[in-house]
């Protein structure tokens with residue numbers, strides 16, 4: 711399906727359809743095949759996931775596979791997952807992918823520049839991609855599991871100043887270091903309503919997803935197999951979840 715990514719209004723009772731729509735399944739392993747992409751598209755069409763992601767070599771095929779999708783659109787990754795491409799390379803890729811009319815673009819921040827305090831470079835990197843992708847929701851991936859709280863706050867500010875519509879927590883490549891509720895709280899407190907929040911990296915169960923939603927996240931990048939498992943959990947709960955039943959303990963933050 712073509713068109714840009716939009717978010718649905720927040721709700722107290724989330725149906726399986728609501729949860730699926732907030733999911734961005736991905737197949738982003740070093741040995742991803744076209745068969746993995748085809749399976750992901752089947753899953754997305756079946757459940758109505760918002761957008762989906764794979765490696766750039768499959769984008770043309772992904773667009774074709776999604777042609778008859780009623781809900782699911784596709785997103786690109788720019789400088790993913792390291793963020794340490796040259797800015798010109800990210801812009802070149804953005805210009806190439808624009809022709810495919812992505813619903814959203816997820817760019818990786820250059821975390822090395824951030825950690826070294828080279829904020830002008832980080833900002834220019836984001837601004838350059840922003841300028842190359844007018845009118846399309848831009849997410850900036852911060853890789854929060856590698857950052858201190860102060861670095862996360864700075865990364866959020868630079869992303870917003872650079873024109874990001876969303877800040878996104880991770881790539882999924884910091885294996886064994888998931889996004890935590892603490893990360894989500896720090897980001898939500900920093901951005902307020904100035905940007906939207908996508909969580910990605912290590913979301914493995916429904917309880918975590920719902921707690922993160924309660925804290926302010928609205929979109930979840932999840933490996934396809936984990937996304938299917940989480941949707942099966944919704945089934946096991948009768949097909950919907952009342953958020954009032956989800957309690958976040960202070961100690962989790």
Ligand SMILES: O=C[C@H](O)COP(=O)(O)O
Nearest residue numbers: 736882911912931932933
């Ligand atoms: O969207 C980003 C990643 O694909 C999330 O991967 P993960 O669910 O394996 O952490």
